[in-house]
Amino acid sequence: MSQIDLTIDGQDIQVPSGTTILEAAKAADIYIPTLCYHPDLPGAKGARAAGAFYQGKKRTENAMPDEQGKGCGICVVEVEGEADLVGSCGTEVREGMVVSTENDRIGAKRQENLIPILTRHRHACLTCAQQEGCSRSQCSSNVPENERCCTLFGHCELQNVANYTGISPSTPKWVPTDRPILEGAPLFVRDYNLCIGCTRCVRACGDLRGIEAIGFVYDQDGRVQIGSLAPTLEESGCKFCTACVEVCPTGALMDKSVRPGKREEDIVPCRDACPAHIDIPEYLRLIAQGKRDEANAVIKEKVPLPGILGRVCIHPCEDKCRRGEINEPVSICALKRYAADGDKGLWKENTKAREDTGKRVAVVGSGPAGLAAAFYLRLQGHAVTIFEARDQAGGMMRYGIPDYRLPPDILDGEIAQILDLGVDLRTNQTLGKDFTLDQLKSEGYDATFLAVGARLSRRISIDGSDLPDVLWGVDFLRKVAQGEDIHLKKKVVVIGGGNVAVDVALTAMRCGAKEVTMASLEDRDEMPAHDWEVEGAIAEGVKLVPSWGPHKILSEDGKIIGIELVRCVSVFDDKGNFCPAFGDEKERMEADQVIMAIGQTADLSFLGQDSRISVDGGLIVVDHDNLETGIKGVYAGGDVTAMPGAVIHAIAAGRKAASSIDQALGGTGDVDEVLFERAAPDQYLGRDDGFASWPREKVPELVLEVRRQGFKEVSLGFADEQALREAKRCLQCDLRLYLQGNPAPPEKWLVFNEENVNQAPEAEGVYQFYDEEHRVLAIKGTPNLRETLIQELEENTSAEWFDFEEDKMYSQRESELIQQYLQEHGEMPGGGDSDLDDLF
Numbered sequence: 001m002s003q004i005d006l007t008i009d010g011q012d013i014q015v016p017s018g019t020t021i022l023e024a025a026k027a028a029d030i031y032i033p034t035l036c037y038h039p040d041l042p043g044a045k046g047a048r049a050a051g052a053f054y055q056g057k058k059r060t061e062n063a064m065p066d067e068q069g070k071g072c073g074i075c076v077v078e079v080e081g082e083a084d085l086v087g088s089c090g091t092e093v094r095e096g097m098v099v100s101t102e103n104d105r106i107g108a109k110r111q112e113n114l115i116p117i118l119t120r121h122r123h124a125c126l127t128c129a130q131q132e133g134c135s136r137s138q139c140s141s142n143v144p145e146n147e148r149c150c151t152l153f154g155h156c157e158l159q160n161v162a163n164y165t166g167i168s169p170s171t172p173k174w175v176p177t178d179r180p181i182l183e184g185a186p187l188f189v190r191d192y193n194l195c196i197g198c199t200r201c202v203r204a205c206g207d208l209r210g211i212e213a214i215g216f217v218y219d220q221d222g223r224v225q226i227g228s229l230a231p232t233l234e235e236s237g238c239k240f241c242t243a244c245v246e247v248c249p250t251g252a253l254m255d256k257s258v259r260p261g262k263r264e265e266d267i268v269p270c271r272d273a274c275p276a277h278i279d280i281p282e283y284l285r286l287i288a289q290g291k292r293d294e295a296n297a298v299i300k301e302k303v304p305l306p307g308i309l310g311r312v313c314i315h316p317c318e319d320k321c322r323r324g325e326i327n328e329p330v331s332i333c334a335l336k337r338y339a340a341d342g343d344k345g346l347w348k349e350n351t352k353a354r355e356d357t358g359k360r361v362a363v364v365g366s367g368p369a370g371l372a373a374a375f376y377l378r379l380q381g382h383a384v385t386i387f388e389a390r391d392q393a394g395g396m397m398r399y400g401i402p403d404y405r406l407p408p409d410i411l412d413g414e415i416a417q418i419l420d421l422g423v424d425l426r427t428n429q430t431l432g433k434d435f436t437l438d439q440l441k442s443e444g445y446d447a448t449f450l451a452v453g454a455r456l457s458r459r460i461s462i463d464g465s466d467l468p469d470v471l472w473g474v475d476f477l478r479k480v481a482q483g484e485d486i487h488l489k490k491k492v493v494v495i496g497g498g499n500v501a502v503d504v505a506l507t508a509m510r511c512g513a514k515e516v517t518m519a520s521l522e523d524r525d526e527m528p529a530h531d532w533e534v535e536g537a538i539a540e541g542v543k544l545v546p547s548w549g550p551h552k553i554l555s556e557d558g559k560i561i562g563i564e565l566v567r568c569v570s571v572f573d574d575k576g577n578f579c580p581a582f583g584d585e586k587e588r589m590e591a592d593q594v595i596m597a598i599g600q601t602a603d604l605s606f607l608g609q610d611s612r613i614s615v616d617g618g619l620i621v622v623d624h625d626n627l628e629t630g631i632k633g634v635y636a637g638g639d640v641t642a643m644p645g646a647v648i649h650a651i652a653a654g655r656k657a658a659s660s661i662d663q664a665l666g667g668t669g670d671v672d673e674v675l676f677e678r679a680a681p682d683q684y685l686g687r688d689d690g691f692a693s694w695p696r697e698k699v700p701e702l703v704l705e706v707r708r709q710g711f712k713e714v715s716l717g718f719a720d721e722q723a724l725r726e727a728k729r730c731l732q733c734d735l736r737l738y739l740q741g742n743p744a745p746p747e748k749w750l751v752f753n754e755e756n757v758n759q760a761p762e763a764e765g766v767y768q769f770y771d772e773e774h775r776v777l778a779i780k781g782t783p784n785l786r787e788t789l790i791q792e793l794e795e796n797t798s799a800e801w802f803d804f805e806e807d808k809m810y811s812q813r814e815s816e817l818i819q820q821y822l823q824e825h826g827e828m829p830g831g832g833d834s835d836l837d838d839l840f
Contacts, residue, residue, distance in 0.1 A: 001016045001017060001018070002016070002017045003015065003016060003017070004016070004017050004019065004093045004094065004095050004097075005095060005096065006024065006093050006094070006095070006096065006097040006098070006099065007097070007098045007099065008021070008024065008025050008028060008030055008099045008100075008101060009030055009099070009100060009101055009102065011028055011030065013027070013028050015027060015093060017092075017093075018092060019092065019093050020088065020089055020090065020091060020092055020093070021077060021079075021086070021088035021089075021091050021092075021093055021097075021099055022034065022037065022075055022088040022089045024093050025077075025088065025099075025101060026039075026743060030101060031101075031164075031743060031745055031746055032075050032077060032088050032101050033074050033075065033110065033161045033164050033165055033745065034072065034074050034075040034088075034089055034161070034742060035072040035074050035117065035157070035158065035161055035196065035198050035249055036071045036072040036074075036089075036198040036199065036200065037071075037072075037075060037089040037742065038200050038203075038204075038247050038740075038741075038742065039740040039741075039742065040204075040208060040247070040683070040739050040740055041200060041203040041204060041207060041208060041247065042203060042207050043071065043089055043090050044069045044070070044071040044072070044198065044199050044200075044203070045068075045069055045070060045071040045087070045090055046068050046069055047068060047069030047199055047202065047203060047216075048068060048069075049062055049064075049065065049067060049068065049069070049215070049216055049217055049218065050062060050215030050216060050217055050229060051065060051217075052217065053214070053215050053216070053217055053225070053226070053227035053228065053229060054227050054228050054229070054230060054231050054236075055179060055180050055182075055192050055225075055227040055228075056180040056182055056231070057231050058180070059231075060217060060219070060225060060227065061217070062217035062218055063217070063218050063219055063220045063222075064217075064218035064222065067218050069199055069216070069224075071087060071089070071090070072113060072117065072198060073087065073109075073110075073113035074110050074113055074114060074117075074161060074165065075087055075088045075089045076088065076106060076109050076110060076113070077099050077100060077101050077106060078099070078100040078101075078103065078105065078106055079091070079097060079098070079099055080097070080098035080099075080100075081098075085105070085106060085109055088101075107165065107166065110165040111165055111166055111167065111168040112168060114161075114162060114165055114167065114168065114171070115168055115170065115171050115172075116223075117158075117196045117197075118162065118167065118171050118174070119171065119172055119174065120174075120177075120195075120196060120197070120223060121158065121174065121194060121195075121196050121250065122146070122147050122148065122149060122150075122174045122176075122193075122194070123149070123162070123167070123171070123174055124143045124147040124148060124149075124173075124174070125143075125148055125149035125153055125159075126149065126158075126159055126162045126163070126167060127167055127171075128143070146176055147174060147176070149251075150191070150194055150250070150251030150254075151251065151254070152250065152251040152254070156249070156250060156251065157249035157250070157742065158196065158249050158250050160744055160745050161249075161745070163745070164745035176193075177192075177193045178193075179191075179192035179193045179195075180192055181193065185232070185233050185234075186240060186322075186325040186326045187240055187242055187255065187256055187257075187322060187325055187326075188242055188244075188245045188253055188254060188255050188256055189253070189254045189256060190252065190253055191251060191252055191253075191254070192225075192226070192227070192252065193252075194250050194251045194252040195225070195226055195250070195252040196249070196250055196252070197216065197223060197224030197225065197226065198249060199216050199224060199226065200244075200247040200248060200249065201214060201226065201244035201245075201247060201248055201252075201253060202214055202215055202216050202226060204243040204244050204246070204247045205238075205243065205244055208243060208683050208684070209239070209241060209243055209683065209684065209685045209686075210684045210685055210686045210687060211237055211238065211239055211241075211685060211686070211687050212229070212237070212687060213228060213229060213233060213236035213237045213238040213239075214226060214227065214228050214229060214236065214238075214244065215227070215229050233692070234326075234692040234693065237687050237688070237689055237691065238691075238692065239685055239688070239691050239692075239731065240322070240323075240326055240692070240731050241685060241731055241732060241733070241735060241736065242255065242267075242733070242736055243683075243735065243736050243739065245736075246736040246739050247739065249742075255267075264737060267733055267734070267736060267737060268280075268281060268733050268734045268737070269320035269321070269322065269733075270317040270318070270320055270321050270322075270330075270332060270733075271317070271734070272320070273316045273317045273319065273320040274302075274316065274317045274648070275316070275648050275649050275651070275652035276302040276303050276648060276651055276652045276655060277302060278298075278299055278301075278302045278303060278317075278336075279298055279301070279302070280317055280332055281730060281732055281733060281734040281735075282298050282678070282681070282734070283295040283296075283298040283299050283335075283336070283339060284330065284332070284335060284727045284730040284732075285681060285727070285730065285732060286298065286339075286676075287335055287338065287339060287723055287724065287727035288724060288727035288728045288730070290724065292338065292339055292342035292723075293339075293342055293343065293344040293345075293346040294346060294676050295335075295339035295342075296339040296340050296342060296343050296346070296347060297346045297347040297350075297675040297676035298675070298676050298678075299336055299339055299340065300347040300351075300673075300675050301672070301673050301674065301675050301676075302655075303372070303648075303651050303655075304371065304372055304375040304376075304414070304417070304418055304651075305368060305371065305372070305414045305647075305651060306336055306337075306339065306340035306343075306414075307337065307340035307341060307343070307410045307413070307414050308368075308397060308406060308410060308411060308414055308647065309333070309336055309337075309340075309647060309648060309651070310333060310334065310335075310336040310337025310338070310339070310340050310341070311337055311405060311406050311410065311713075311715065312397070312401055312405055312406050312646075312647050313333050313336070313646070313647060313648050314499075314530060314646045314648065315332055315333040316648075317332050317333075318330070318331070318332050318333065322731055322733055323729060323730065323731050326692050326731075327692065327693060327694075327695070327696075328695065328696040329696070330696070330726065330727075330729050330730050331696055331697060331699065331718075331726050334697075334699045334715075334717065334718055334726070335718070335723060335726060335727055337715075337717055337718075338717060338718045338723045341717060346675070346676065347675040347676070349675075350673065350674065350675045350676075351379070351421075351673065351675060352379075353378050353379050353380075353381055353421055353422060354379065354380055354381035355381050356381050356382075356383065357380070357381040357382050357665065357666070357667070359381075359382045359383065359446045359447075359665045359666070360382065360383045360384075360385070360444055360445045360446055361374075361377050361382050361383070361384050361385075361445060361446065361447045361448070361449065361661060361665075362385055362387060362440045362445040362447070362448045362449070363377075363384060363385065363386045363387070363448075363449045363451060364386075364387050364431050364448065364449065364450050364451060364452055365386075365387075365388065365389075365395060365450070365451035365452040365453055365638075365640075366386050366388040366393035366394060366395055366415075366425065366451075367394065367395020367396055367397060367451060367453045367638060367639075367650060368395065368397060368638065368647045368650035368651045368654065369449075369451035369453070369637050369638030369639075369650040369651065369653045369654040369657070370386055370395065370449065370451030370638070370654060371386075371393070371415065371418055371654065372650070372651040372652075372653075372654030372655050372658070373449045373451060373637070373654035373655070373657045373658045373661070374386050374418060374423045374654075375418045375421065375423070375654075375658075376654070376655055376658035376659070376662075376671040377658045377661060377662065378418075378421045378422055378423050379421065379671070379673070380658070380662045380667050380671065381667075382661075382662070382665065383422075383424075384422075384423045384424065385423075385424040385425075385426060385445075386423060386424065386425045386426065387426050387429040387431065387435065388425065388426065388427045388428075388429060389428070389429065389430040389431070389452075390427065390428070391427050391428055392427065393415050393419075393425055393427070394411050394415060395451075395453050395455070396453055396454075396455060396474075396639075397411055397647065398411055398481060399455070399477065399478040399481045399482070400455070400474060400477050400478065400481070400500070400503075401477075401503065402477065402480070402481075402503050402506065402507050402510075402711060403481075403711040403713070404506070404510070404707070404711045404712060404713055404714050405503070405713070405714070405715075407713050430606075431450075431452065431606040432605055432606025432607075432608065433606075436606075437606075437610075437631065437634060441633070446633065446665055447633045447634070447635065447661045447664060447665060448633065448634045448635065449635045449636070449637065449654075449657050449658075449661065450620065450629070450634065450635065450636035450637075450640060451636070451637060451638050451640065451650075451653075451654065451657075452602060452603065452606075452640050453602065453638055453639045453640060453650075454600040454601055454602045454639035454640065454643060454645075455474065455478075455600070455602070455603060456474065456600065456601045456602070456603050457472035457473050457474040457475050457596070457597075457598075457599075457600065457601075458598050458599035458600055458601045459472060459596070460550075460596070460598060462550055462551065462552050462553065463551075463552035463553060464552055464553025464554065464555055464560070464594075465553060465596070467553060467555055467558065467559075467560055468558070469489070469559065469560045469592065469593045469594070470553060470560070470593075470594050470595075470596065471593065471594070471595045471596070472595070472596050472597075473494075473496065473500050473501065473504045473595060473596060473597030473598070474500065474597075474600055476504060476507070476508075476595055476597075477500070477503060477504060477507060480507055480511065486511050487511060487512045488508055488511045488512045488513040488593055489512075489513070489592035489593045490513065490514045490515060490592050491513070491514070491515045491517075491590055491591050491592045491593070492505075492508045492513040492515070492516050492517070492591065492592065492593045492594070492595060493516075493517050493518075493519060493563050493589060493591040493593075493594050493595070494508065494516060494517065494518045494519070494594075494595045494597055495518075495519055495520075495549075495550050495594065495595070495596050495597060495598060496518070496520060496596070496597035496598045496599075497518070497520025497521065497522045497526075497527040497528055497529055497546070498527075498528040498529050498597070498599070499528070499529045499530065499533055500597050500599075500600065501518055501520070501529065501597035501598075502518070502529045502533045502534060502536075502537050502542075503597075504595050504597040505518050505537055505542045506536070506537055506540060506542065508595060509540060509541065509542070509708050510708060510709075510710065510711060513593075515543070516541070516542050516543070517542070517543040517544075517545055517589065517591075518537070518542055518543070518544050518545065519545040519546075519548045519549070519550070519563075519565055519589075520544070520545070520546050520547075520548070521547070521548070521549045521568040521571050521580050522546060522547070522568075522571050523546045523547045524544065524546045526571060527546065536714070539704060540704060540707060540708060541708075545565070545589070547567065547568050547569075548565040548566065548567060548568060548587065549565065549566055549568045549580060549582060550563060550564075550565060550566075550594075550596075551564045551565060551566040551586060552564045553591075553594055554588065559592075560591055560592055560593060560594060561590070561591070561592075562588050562589055562590045562591050563588070563589050563591050563594055564586055564587070564588050564589075565586065565587050565588075565589060566582045566583070566585070566586050567582060567583040567584075567585035567586070567587075568580050568581070568582055568583075569581050569582065569583045600639070600643070601618050601643075602618060602619065602620075602639065602640045602643075604618070604620070604640075612629075612630045612631045613629045613630050613631055613634070613636075614629075614630050618643075619640065619641055619642065619643060620636045620640050620641050621641075622635070622636050622637070622641050626660035626663075626664075627641070627653065627656060627657045627660055628660065633664070635657045635660060635661060636657075637650070637653030637654060637656065637657045638650040638653045638654065641653070655671060658671050659671050680738050681732070681734075681735060681738065683735055683738070683739075685732065685735075688728075694725075694728075694729050696726070696729070697718065697722045697723075697725055697726040699715055699716070699717065699718060700715075700716040700717070700718075700719070700722075701714050701715055701716060702714050702716065748803045749770060749774060749801040749802070749803055750801065750802055750803060751800070751801060752769070752793065752796075752799045752800060752801055752802045753793075754790075754793060756802075757786065757789040757790055757793055757802075758786065758790075760785040760786040760789050760804050761785055761786060761806055762784050762785070762786045762787065763784070763785055763806050764781075764782070764783050764784070764785070764806070764807065765781070765782065765785045765804055765805055765806040765807050766779065766780070766781050766782075766804065766805050766807055767779075767780055767782070767785060767788070767789060767802055767803065767804040767805075768780075768802060768803055768804075769792075769796065769798075769799035769801070769802050770799065770800060770801040770802065770803075771798065771799070771800055771801075772800040772801075774801060777798060777799055778799075785804050785806065789802070789804070
């Protein structure tokens, strides 16, 4: 591509042919104000208008159907040799072109073109001398509330542009409008009273996304009005990608739940909710494109056990999925499984342990936390040994999660992938029995990670709890997992309302129980077990008895005949702490066996009398930032430090521990990987009628009659067609994060030095001094700005920044600035009782 030489504001610039003046100026860091222009969108001029649109239920026909988009005219510049000013956003550069972006003529024209924009937008705040730093709450009574700017004030693109160009004194006062404010649709609010007709949203929806759910028309007064192409966004074909919100320069389109400083977290809440921060939108996008192995590689970047997580994850991401505000959340977890089950090894191409560091790390426990830590530490080049108390690796994933949820071959396969990196596994090695922490150190291990989990059943003592037919939840699941021949009696009562209790109940049915009842302290809505777990248990025939707790176990001749329950009136106290309260009502229930599944606890017997590691509430205390215990070089994470946890939380803890340990051993602590190279995603989505109502795909399952016959996996996973349909339901919320923005006007603050002081005119005006944090130090007026500032430069040692404003009525302007400062700070600059003579 040929290069074009031109001059802008005296600066020689070379850009490729086809570049607009605005683009060339931007490349040279020369600011030109604009409103209708956006770097990711085609120009407004020539945009096609709609035949009609809706604002709520009101339909409006286009009064000028042959008229096309015109643009705002704010970006005009002067080109040498041309009589008229030209729009910089649509004028391509020419060889030898000489451009001026600032002079009185240009400034006047920009103000003139701003008039019709501000005429239709409330702007009392923009003309207020006290707008800087204003919260809109201290307005004087002569500014009616409905004329004040919106909550975007202070961060508004229109405000920035208006402040830069200045507002013409001939701009008329805004006349309040009664256009609808639509708050009922998902994700964002549309306030048509704040729309300036720039058509950015229309071009984002149509040209950028290819959806065309909104459009613009001209009203009887020749003004651009914008709305949806059907009475509702859903009927219009909106995909709720919120690109329109992203490009809106005013508060006409506003996110409902995006907090200041939390923009990325709130726009892509699924990724933020995931403890491992998996790039969920990216892998869903790849699945939708039929790239299953690539999707798995993306997941593997953050977690080493995607096939396991795809089956047992509690998926907090789905609770936050923005699609859920439209109809139902995307089935993120099931799609993770789909990707993992299609693993063809692409991720391995970029997974290789770094050069050996000579450092050794001991990982105690081979559950999800231990395996994750071992995986990432080995990739950093450290020699890793896992010590496992039982005869097989997997921890509670093997001994606590039933096979019908997590088949052993899936577990074995993903553990093998970790061990194949060169991780050493030593089974039947119990901390405190076969080795000690001090022994590990003496054997040359440079760091130790305690990932011993919570493998013991939490116990309570009530009448009859010591009977032979009373089993304990975690112990029961472990025995079944180990292949012990367990045959339960006919009527089994499970005490507990969590996920373990559900697993116990369903396992009991597979071990011969004919009737299984779950009694929980919590009522149905409070049960800690996830809804889908409970619904699955009910479907298999488990009976629920909520809001009842165990009082005593009834027996005759040493055999259980029933259980007496007591009514639980509340589970938590006023502060939300677990503190069950019981009433007087009691009820007896027939039972042959009772299984207590009331929680888990860690086995910390290995600590003995060692006080170097602190314990609080049965959990090891660690530094939250790096997971280090009271012993230097000894770290802990997973269920031994935070209960209750889930597999994904444990994996995240193992990853965090690996980062901390790597850093302590001289590494960078960066355990992130890129296992699938990818460019920024395509912004084009295309139109899909009925998109908002697309239902969530149901994951196929074994029929009920077959489930209870054994431990075959209940969930069968998505077929290809289902997975593609479900992945395409994703809103791709992250796409808007890739959009650019228009540059902000140059900051008014100047470094307080001789070069900048000499820019000031020898004229009357006002100047302000600021400290390094841009806090106001002084506000002063002078009959000669340059002369006074030169003198201040010699005497003032505290000012870091300054600005100035030429104003013939400097005393009036000075008074306005002082009033603003007093409202914000409550005292004169410098504090105390300074009078005006001291201030000036």
